Amino acid sequence: xxxxxxxxxxxxxxxxxxxxxxxxxxxxxxxxxxxxxxxxxxxxxxxxxxxxxxxxxxxxxxxxxxxxxxxxxxxxxxxxxxxxxxxxxxxxxxxxxxxxxxxxxxxxxxxxxxxxxxxxxxxxxxxxxxxxxxxxxxxxxxxxxxxxxxxxxxxxxxxxxxxxxxxxxxxxxxxxxxxxxxxxxxxxxxxxxxxxxxxxxxxxxxxxxxxxxxxxxxxxxxxxxxx
Amino acid sequence: xxxxxxxxxxxxxxxxxxxxxxxxxxxxxxxxxxxxxxxxxxxxxxxxxxxxx
Numbered sequence: 001x002x003x004x005x006x007x008x009x010x011x012x013x014x015x016x017x018x019x020x021x022x023x024x025x026x027x028x029x030x031x032x033x034x035x036x037x038x039x040x041x042x043x044x045x046x047x048x049x050x051x052x053x054x055x056x057x058x059x060x061x062x063x064x065x066x067x068x069x070x071x072x073x074x075x076x077x078x079x080x081x082x083x084x085x086x087x088x089x090x091x092x093x094x095x096x097x098x099x100x101x102x103x104x105x106x107x108x109x110x111x112x113x114x115x116x117x118x119x120x121x122x123x124x125x126x127x128x129x130x131x132x133x134x135x136x137x138x139x140x141x142x143x144x145x146x147x148x149x150x151x152x153x154x155x156x157x158x159x160x161x162x163x164x165x166x167x168x169x170x171x172x173x174x175x176x177x178x179x180x181x182x183x184x185x186x187x188x189x190x191x192x193x194x195x196x197x198x199x200x201x202x203x204x205x206x207x208x209x210x211x212x213x214x215x216x217x218x219x220x221x222x223x224x225x226x227x
Numbered sequence: 228x229x230x231x232x233x234x235x236x237x238x239x240x241x242x243x244x245x246x247x248x249x250x251x252x253x254x255x256x257x258x259x260x261x262x263x264x265x266x267x268x269x270x271x272x273x274x275x276x277x278x279x280x
Contacts, residue, residue, distance in 0.1 A: 030230065034231065035230030035231035035232070036230060036231050036232045036235040037231035037232075037234045037235045037238065038235075039235050039238075039239075040234075040235055040238035040239070043238065043239065043242045044238075047242070083249075086245060086246070086249045089245055090241075090242045090245050090246070093238075093241045093242070093245065094238045094241060094242055097234055097237050097238040097241060098234070098238060100234065101231050101234040199246075203249070203250070203253065206253055206257070207253065209257075210253070210256060210257055210260055213257075213260045213261065213264055214260060216264060217260070217263055217264050217267050220264075220267045220268065220271055221267060223271065224267065224270060224271050224274055
């Protein structure tokens, strides 16, 4: 059942991404002041939105672990955070490439980018910590706490362009009070959000399946040692 | 489409590269885990056979 769902989500995500790339490259015109490079936004924004959503889901999974002490929730949180981290990295790298040509610099220590960098460092620490602790419940407890702390930083990243004057552009989309995009330019962005969500869900399901295999290996090992 | 095309290309290449590298890493891990599971199951079967003798 899970394998079928993974295949279905992967095929749907792949098809939607192919259709979106066709639209982005062949239908959407160049942005007047930025030229072709503005198209990076079609990957930068969906990667940011979906990775942040996943980080929040992982945080709730961690909280459910703290309440139930069921390690399955901790395993799910770790799988979700790992996939979300990969997509957060896409956000950072594509943003740097866009900044190099539009701002003339790779990096600026402004509130949005700095808080984002801190967020990635916190999740990097999360994975390092998980590797360092062997006792499953201690690892799960500390992971859940770190996940909650990192989520606070995500809110700061999200709101930083409203709270501070930043090098990073302010809200673009109308739903966040920005000026909006030209007709026909906004729709592919939201389709890409959906495609990224499906791709990330498929990857999370694969990681969760791998964690089940890992648990099976560990329980079989324990059984073998009991002989 | 020509203005700043080069950096658009870099941006999309970087994004796809990260996804592809992650998918390959996951696939390799899946294969390693399945090999390990087979090995542990075989080891357990051998142990059970030895115990019956």
